[in-house]
Amino acid sequence: MEVKMKILVFQLCLLAIGGATPVTVRNGKTCGALGFEADNCVLQSGFSSLKVFPEATGRTRPTSLIYVAALNDEKRSQGEDDIFKCSSSPTDIHINPKIATAGILNRVQIYNFHGDVPRFIRLNGELLRRGHIHFHRDIQMLELLELEIPLEGKVHLALLRHDRAGDQVECPVSYNARNPDYSISQGACFSPCTWDGSNCWLPDFPSYGYVVDGPSTNISASIRIPLRKFGPSLYGLDVTSIVVEISILTENSVRIKFYDPANQRYEVPISINNAPSGKQLSTSEFDVIYPEQVGSVFSLQIIRKSTGTVIFDTSVAGITFEDQLLSLAIRLPSRNVYGLGESYHPTFRRELDDSTWPLWARDEPPNPFAKTSLYGVHPYYSVIEADGNSHGVLLFNSNAQEYLLQSTAPAVVFRTIGGVLDFYVMTGPTPEDVTRQYTSLVGRSFLPPYWSLGFQLSRYGYNNLQNMKDAIARTKSCNIPLDVFYGDIDTMDQQADFTIDPVNFVGLPEYVDEQRALGMRYVPIIDPAIPGNRPGYPTYERGLRAGAYITTETGDILFGNVWPPEPVAFPDFLRPGTLDWWITEITEFYQTIKFDGLWIDMNEPANFNTNIPGSEYTLSCPTNRWDDPPYVPKAGRLGPTDRLSDKTICLANTQGENGTYRHYDVHSLYGYTETIPTSIACQSATGKRGLVFTRSSFVGSGILGGHWTGDNYAYWDHLQYSVIGLLDFNIFGLPYVGADICAYFGDSEERLCERWQELGAFYPFSRNHNTLGTTDQDPCTWPLTVGESTRKAVTIRYTLLPYFYTSFYRANQGIDGTVIRSLAWEYVFLFC
16 A cells, blocks of 8 residues: 655754664664664664664663654554554554663654644553654654653553643642642642542633633734633632733734733733734734634634644643632643743753742742742743744743643643733744844843953952952962952941941052052942931931832831841832932942942842841731732742741832832832842943843843842852853843852862863853852962963953854844853754
8 A cells, every 4th residue: 555655764853873874674683782782773664664873872871762653544554573553543552572672762753644633642551741742744744752761561652632631730729738848638629629649630621711701802903802700719819801812013923911801900010022013913923723602611822834833722721810819821842941930950951840930039049959939030931842943932920920840731830929911922933033032022131341241250258458459469360361350248338338348448449449440340239228227327318318118008118137237128119219319329329439330139129037036127027918818829938937028028018109019019020120220320320331230130131231140059060050040041131141150158169169160261241259258269269270270261261252242242132132052042953
């Protein structure tokens, strides 16, 4: 019988195999010890072929296999050896155990495939929680990827379009009702969720969610579809009627927004480039599919026209839209997911392992043993699809959030406790195109001054001016190029902004002038917390007159506890008067000491000992629906007292002119809103572009300044993971980023510091920095090792500065999206 599709053997998305010549095996006669003696064997038998690829050059690792089959008109594969066969259906696959010693099955390719594309894989009856399925429409080939199945006996793969266990999404049981390991007990599983003996699940789709409640309308170049709540409630606070609005932004980007048309809910008060273009779907690179019949359970799909790949699919679970819990699950077309931060994770590609990660700005140093959020919030991910195309998705929301990386489906499940569900989808098609489209939406990255690309030296704990001078002199004595030095809070008068320690750092302004005359640049630190009621400290009094501080619900100034010995007030950067006061304080400080940039820290905002009884100047947050919402997300279980306000300020506090906002809504914007007037003030004071970089960041922060990845430790794995943080922030649109070279916490040993200096010489932002109480780690502390290696590496960096600067210019102009990027961004077929 004629086979309609020519047999093609594609090596899609494989890692390097080497240049070995293929060796053919026919009729069971081998070309050597199968899989170990031969680097690349091809078994051909009728219409079937087997490719054998070693996973590594060593012979102790199992061989990685690809099975390739072409189907005849009866949807069966043909072959004398019958090593690979489809039974009554091409989605029912059996592998003959006679070759079961060959290694690990990683990929199956079935040609001439027709019919519904399956979504789930069952291996010998058990749901496979790895691997994914992709249909190549252009060549009618169904591909199973990343299977990692040891061939140790009979293998039966059942490919299913629907699988109840595969489509299950975890019930959002409040984290304050969960076990210490965050698992859900049967007693905590509440109706309408169901307990299956091991976990608690949302009601099955489509028995829960929203239904179409009327005809769609076209308004202001957008399509609006009314939806009505359907099925049971979770926390009893459902918004009964919502609208989903679909707006075509460009031919490769679309906005999907779910909101309450009857009530003005909080939305992120940051302008982004989200105006509808007026374009029609017919001119875009994608289709948007949704039900139009009244009463139909609503789900939405975005499909890439060129390939048919569904890149955004909400049919995994029903939509949740309650007053303080909103959730949407998105089925992924691939496991190649990148982004979602800020967090400390061991691989650039995220692991879909059913873990939940919080998104909540907090003074939380990186911890390899806990899946936590760090200083910034970026609810954005990028996916490389199985055919090499790419797309990106942003949830534009600043409330406390979390995301579940689900192994089955696979899927990303977003949950947030406020605002609206405002999604943006960018369709690429290349990873760099996606990043460029993302920065077109949220803002292009700023162009740093050329001097800020030089090597930089800092520490908290010089303790006096002489120690600072000694570290700078040591570095220069090793002939290490050095452009920038820093002043941390120990240069201040009792940690108060815009002051200089009159005892330990007397003469600092004059020393700064001397170094600047030699071409050096100086950058001091600024913390947002302002000490109150200190005699002779006018900054606080001027802020008081300007109405610059965050207030409690009763209108009193909120006081907390940070570095200064007195209680501190927190500037409210959402008030216009605060911006004017802050800019004035910075420009007046420039008259005291000449700086070239500003480094803003502790702006999550951080507060010490919140809710901890007995601490000095304890800030205790009252019990209310804001500090203790009905659904407590994972971030609410990660602090000392298991409240969202731990390590920060109370969420019921009001901000903005006339108390427009609650801190509950705008908490994760604090660093972003501080960066705005700080950048304006830096340029106003210096008359130049200047440099501002921040610890806490949000979507779009890259237009204002840079970022450093925070308080890392002197561990080898932190050296390795620093690269992942840099790659993450480049796709977030903050390419001016670096980690503290040789680490912030802990005494960096000589060999670690040497290797870190060699790596850090090529960070976009290259700065050696450590903390109080640690040993010196400026490079020439070890002149013959770290000093010499640093000199060589930094010298190479300086030869590359024109390229670095050009790369920043290209990102700033939208020619490129990133400054540094993973090889996956350049060679997608090696990584997809």
